[in-house]
Amino acid sequence: AAPVQVQLVVRMAVVFGPGSGPGDLPKPLPFRDVQEMEISVNLRSSVTSRYEMLYRSTTAQEEAALAAATAREADAALHPLQDTTLGSLTMYVVPETSSLLPQGINVYVGKHRSALVRAGGSLAALQARLREVAQVMSFTAASIGAALSDRVPDGQLSPDARRYLKSSLGYEITFSLLNPDPKSHTVDWDIEGAVNRFVKPILDKLSLVANFSVDSQILYYAVLGVTPRYDKESSSFLLSAHSLPHVINPVEARLGSSAASLYPVLNFLLYVPERSHTPLYIQDKDGAPVSTNAFHSPRWGGIMVYNVEAPASPQASFPVHVDVDMARVMEVFLAQLRLLFGLSREEVPAEFLLESPGNEGLADWELDHLLWAHTVENIATVSTTLTSLAQLLDKIGNIVIKDDIASEVYRAVTAVQSAVTELSLGHLHAAFQASKEAVTSSETAFFDPSLLHLLYFPDDQKFAIYIPLFLPMAVPIFLSLVKIARETRQRKKEPTKMD
């Protein structure tokens, strides 16, 4: 794997609200400061992060916004006054005693790219807190490590290591409704409406990262491969956590996910259990039923079990009509989509309060989080691909490189250099676009069908082919050469004799 040296620059503005400035400022406001940290992945690859901070005090408008009653209102009011370029962060420092942040909360992270931070006394304490917030909102050593995970020697990668979706130019999302018992349930789901109302906003936001295409299907008589256990206490059926891995494979054969495109496919399955197995709950490792009644598999998708209530009167006629509550279903599916991409909110320290992104699905800073990870991943992939292509061409001297492959390689090299430069300037959007272009070009060049070599000739095969052809022909030639040499030698002696 080729060495990767990348510098990630994050531009931060730290704005001190009235009464929040620590006593031990080294210089009067405004001033700039830089903090660098190294995230080393392995011996040869390293990523340095550089936070360029501008410390200043609030403008009059910002002061007015910070005087709002709640943090959420303040955040909304501050949004038009901020720098909204991708990758930049703004931190507003509020006094230690401020009531803007609830009791026990020291940091409020908004929906966009800003946070409200409670002053912590000294500048050093404040800077430590700011560093923490900046890492949550941009990238951490763990997220960069996960992005470069295929360069880590395998022994060091723990089996629980996160397997987020790899960076790709596009993803295909398939929603499937599984109805194993159509005789008992006629299930209707307004998937098109649900996609328009709930899924489209989040995909629109993610369109910066990749192209998404969505399709849906309904499968009848598709059963789970596992028989659930009946639990007398709760009079329900239970699927234990260790039987879940065996659920997916029997269903996958029927999903038809390979037909459509070459992009990675994310499958979201909604399973309506048979009447004989209703209600069905998923148990976690401790035996407690899971509140969402759903589970997901990294790089594959998610499954949710939707229980239908038994009909009120025992004389109800079957099949019973079921209208699926799409909002509840989409809440789970979209949460699974976020988790598949690696956007989890679980590892945030307790004193942080994160604003929910609502229907948009993800906050602006979460989008930045994805972009940082994907850009670094793309750059690493491109350098590995190009190095390996160069090694291949060195090893096999007689492969013909077509002109268009050569131009793709040049384009990839230019693009990846530009991506690294843009990252060191802090332009996340430009860096991401350049890295995407670099990946496309390098993959086109590496996987070009003409680069297949079938030209291995071991030496003994070369002898075996050419000797029977040339040896019989060479015998008379060789003998004639000997005759010529003898004649020439004789003629040289003769003139002296004849004289």
Next chain:
Amino acid sequence: VCTSRFWFNYRHVANTLSVYRSVKRLGIPDSHIVLMLADDMACNPRNPKPATVFSHKNMELNVYGDDVEVDYRSYEVTVENFLRVLTGRIPPSTPRSKRLLSDDRSNILIYMTGHGGNGFLKFQDSEEITNVELADAFEQMWQKRRYNELLFIIDTCQGASMYERFYSPNIIALASSQVGEDSLSHQPDLGIGVHLMDRYTFYVLEFLEEIHPASQTNMNDLFQVCPKSLCVSTPGHRTDLFQRDPQNVLITDFFGSVRKVEITTEALSLDKDVAGSESKFPDEELATEPLKYAEQLPVAQIIHQKPKQKDWHPPGGFILGLWALIIMVFFKTYGIKHMKHVF
């Protein structure tokens, strides 16, 4: 991969289909299997029981079944296509089922059978793949991280020679016989008239029949399958490139598919009363051209095309030198004065 053609190589197709069947039984779906069969035994005109391929004497087990998806069939099974599948250098028009869409977390099982020799495996009775090419293909796969771990099983004569040259990490290799030994077939069936299976694969199949998706059997047990007393040849294996201890590697890591699963503990909170956006997905609004039937093979073009003008190249140095030598020898031997008679 089955690389042999012709009716009397029935056993190679039966070998491949038996492994295919075991792998499907243990959970791997067809979308994750690339099956290459060089000849059609089930519908072969010489098959007395059409639409079946049996693997046990007395026709106990029909491995052809009714759910077989062959991805590369008959003349499509070539060294070139095989290497293209492995390295991913495939023409863009290839359908998804014919591609190996693995990533850095995939474990790959490769099973090959056919006729082979010291350092090569014969494809279709007309070409060969050498162990060096195979090792280079695996290295290309490793460079692009197209596999996490790879299990390579080969059932041919002198099969161990095929894994001698591997140099990429994370590969375990198994072969049915050592260099200099032949792999023997198992039983002939008097009703069908050919040998139905090879010994090594027969015993591997018996071993796999006892594995179920949650089984904890490990690789060391697979290495013990078919000792010399049963197989006549000595099966070999190679684990020096593999990072984990084979004791800790489950059979289902390669032959089955046990997914990693996480419970979803978070859910978003969506505002249910939001109105849907008016614009539908742009696909429906694009005025696309009406779809036409695409000629897969432009027959008219092929029939009527003139032979391609081959570019004329001046003769190379070797040929020129050879002819110069021959002419010089001729004239030296017979004398320059004959030249005017010749010309």
